[in-house]
Amino acid sequence: MxxxxxxxxxxxxxxxxxxxxxxxxxxxxxxxxxxxxxxxxxxxxxxxxxxxxxxxxxxxxxxxxxxxxxxFSRIVESVWWQTLTPHMQPMVAKSSGRTTGSSTKKTYGRRHNLGDHEQGNFSTELWKKAFKDACERLCPIRAGGHDCGCLSVLARLVMEQLVDRLDMAMFNAILRESAEEMPTDPVSDPITDSKVLPIPAGKSSFGAGAQLKNAIGNWSRWLTDLFGIEDDVPVYNNIIVDDQRPKSFKAFRLLHALSDLMMLPFGMLADVSIRKEVCPTFDPTLIKRVFSNFVPDEFCPDPIPQNIIESLDSEVGPP
Known part of the structure; x- marks a missing residue:
């Protein structure tokens, strides 16, 4: 001002x-x-x-x-580490009545638990609460439903930065080899409890992709209600002048692309042009990693055809 x-x-x-x-x-x-x-x-x-x-x-x-x-950068860091990151820790799941330890290993090892609705509901509500906590931290008056003299666009811009971080953190956690694998990067991969994810880590399936898309839709509507964040609205007030930043903001870009990829029919998956259209940000190496953990479910009971695996291998090339 x-x-x-x-x-x-x-x-x-x-x-x-x-x-x-x-x-x-x-x-x-x-x-x-x-x-x-x-x-x-x-x-x-x-x-x-x-x-x-x-x-x-x-x-x-x-x-x-x-x-x-x-x-602005200090606000982003403060809300990220003090408000959102605590929701990624094991004590959150314990306080919500979810168990950890050996029972978790058995749960995630079973095929029928892919697309686990209990985990999906828990994760959706957990992050709704996290977004509300962030709103209260940024402006307690607006969070209480009252008008405030502060500039609401600043809270929206902060949350856009935080949603991008959360999108990357969840994406990296979902692509781990198993639910028990520990994170290696505290910045881009800070989630230490896989139960806070909308779908189980380490496995992919059509049902998991559908559940992931449903969770993203719920979060996006919640963010719109709290901060006025809407998908694909042009960003006129960039915080950082960066040619690599998208012209418009889309909440959970990586998770959107991952859910689309999981639900892509095998016939389309074999077509390189279709794959590039559905998920242009994913290279063949990453796509192969997603489908290397693919498990058939009731929505897609067939395994991935061998010719598709070979096609991805040829695109990736020798190690």
Whole structure:
């Protein structure tokens, strides 16, 4: 808000004082724009950043942008590690009456438990609560159903970052070799209790894909109600200027693609062009990893044809 006020005041100054802002690419009427130290921004503001004239209005605005970016990153880290990550720990499952230990191993080893509805319901409700906890942490007043003077778009942008992290964490956990496999990366793979996943880890099936898609749909509707997050809405207020970031936000992109892949008929799976259309972000190595743990179920009782496995092997190439 301070930067918006400064920008507006600068725009109202005589041209000799305020013209430098427009000529250097800063829009005085902007409300939000978070910058990162990317190469593009370094080149764009190289001459400005080398200046030591702190009385320059443009320098002050850029300094405010840096502070905003730092504060925003700290908010994301705080909510992630203190609000969402605790829901990934074993004590969450224990407190909810779910058992751990040897009984877990037996449960996940049985074919008929793929697409386990008990686990799916538990996971769906668990993460609904986690999203609500995040909402209360970001703005207790809005979480209580009241109007607030804070900028709601900031909470939405924070949650978009957190949903992307959660999407990757669940994706990595589902692709583990078994439910008992421990995570190796605390950042991209922080889930230590596989029971918080919407489907069992280490196995794939048509039924598991359908259950995963159902859970994603429930979470997406909940996020829309809490934060106004909607799928495929253009992102006009990027926190980080990054050419790799999608033009629009879609909640749980990786899990969406994984569920589509699990439910893809074998005839279509053999077609490379169809596979690229359904899940363009997955390479043959990752697709082979998904289907190496495929288990037939009541929705798809047949095993994967050998010719499809051979086709994937030929695309992957020798190790």
């Amino acid at each position: 301070l930067r918006a006020i400064v920008s507006q005041a600068a725009a109202e100054m005589p041209r000799s004082v305020g013209s430098g802002i427009k000529s250097n690419g800063i829009d005085p009427g902007m409300t939000f724009r978070f910058l990162d130290n990317t190469r593009m921004e370094k080149e764009k503001y190289k001459s400005i950043k080398e200046s030591d004239d702190w009385e320059d209005i443009l320098m002050f605005i850029i300094a405010l942008e840096k502070i905003e970016s730092w504060i």
